[in-house]
Amino acid sequence: MNSSKRRTRSGAAGFLFFPVKGLVWFARGSDCGRIGPSISLVPSDCEVRAYDAPLMRKRNGMATSAKGIMDRLRHETAELHRQAESRPLQKHLGAGTLARETYAAWMSQLLLVHDTLERLLDEQVRRASHPGFAQAWQSLVRHSGNLRSDLTHFGLDPHSVEALDATAALLDDLRHWGERGDVALLGALYVLEGSMNGNRFIRKALERAYAAPDGAGLSYLDPYGDNQRATWQAFRERMDVVGFDENECEAILAGANRMFRGIGEISDEQFEAMPV
Numbered sequence: 001m002n003s004s005k006r007r008t009r010s011g012a013a014g015f016l017f018f019p020v021k022g023l024v025w026f027a028r029g030s031d032c033g034r035i036g037p038s039i040s041l042v043p044s045d046c047e048v049r050a051y052d053a054p055l056m057r058k059r060n061g062m063a064t065s066a067k068g069i070m071d072r073l074r075h076e077t078a079e080l081h082r083q084a085e086s087r088p089l090q091k092h093l094g095a096g097t098l099a100r101e102t103y104a105a106w107m108s109q110l111l112l113v114h115d116t117l118e119r120l121l122d123e124q125v126r127r128a129s130h131p132g133f134a135q136a137w138q139s140l141v142r143h144s145g146n147l148r149s150d151l152t153h154f155g156l157d158p159h160s161v162e163a164l165d166a167t168a169a170l171l172d173d174l175r176h177w178g179e180r181g182d183v184a185l186l187g188a189l190y191v192l193e194g195s196m197n198g199n200r201f202i203r204k205a206l207e208r209a210y211a212a213p214d215g216a217g218l219s220y221l222d223p224y225g226d227n228q229r230a231t232w233q234a235f236r237e238r239m240d241v242v243g244f245d246e247n248e249c250e251a252i253l254a255g256a257n258r259m260f261r262g263i264g265e266i267s268d269e270q271f272e273a274m275p276v
Contacts, residue, residue, distance in 0.1 A: 187255025
């Protein structure tokens with residue numbers, strides 16, 4: 001692919017996922033930042049870049065895509081990303097029309113997912129299961145802390161959250177990967193960490209909807225503040241520099257796709273139980 005620049009627009013609201021086609025930037029001008037998965041897509045009109053890469057390289061004698069795992073994740077999870085962002089709960093979330101109680105209940109399920117994944121990643125780093133775990137997991141916020149604080153603000157006990165059926169099924173898969181030291185966990189991390197790129201726009205919508213100009217109860221949605229763009233770019237670079245072999249890439253892709261499916265299934269189950 002020849003180096004090129006083009007302009008693109010995206011719309012709709014979902015689970016903060018990036019658009020299906022191309023790299024998109026969530027804001028205009030100096031606020032633009034390369035995005036990944038996101039809870040809600042917002043209209044954007046920012047520059048995107050594509051770059052050259054040889055087809056394959058070698059690491060430890062095994063073929064690896066030189067495009068980098070992050071580019072593969074963006075392209076090869078596109079359909080499940082599109083499906084996840086089309087859920088009713090995500091549309092109401094992006095529009096700022098989701099009932100406060102439903103939002104809090106949704107956050108409680110995300111707490112279970114984040115907390116489980118964070119514990120498993122910490123365990124993999126301690127066990128030195130794969131160098132990619134320490135490489136990718138460093139310097140990232142443990143989002144479960146913000147979620148606990150937010151749930152407390154909404155009057156929920158973060159220690160007594162019960163998993164929905166879809167949540168329980170996803171947690172089982174995460175734990176299974178943890179037992180095996182499977183790098184599929186990094187695919188799950190990609191989905192959740194990438195969602196932070198668009199969450200700060202959701203926060204603005206919910207601050208208005210919930211009359212919370214100070215962001216009370218919404219700390220999960222903007223954990224890095226003005227450092228969001230730099231944090232995401234650093235995560236991209238750390239993931240790509242590992243040089244995962246082809247089998248590892250396939251496992252990471254499978255983990256990301258499972259997380260996208262899981263988020264969609266949890267969203268549907270939560271929305272059916274507590275609609276707008």
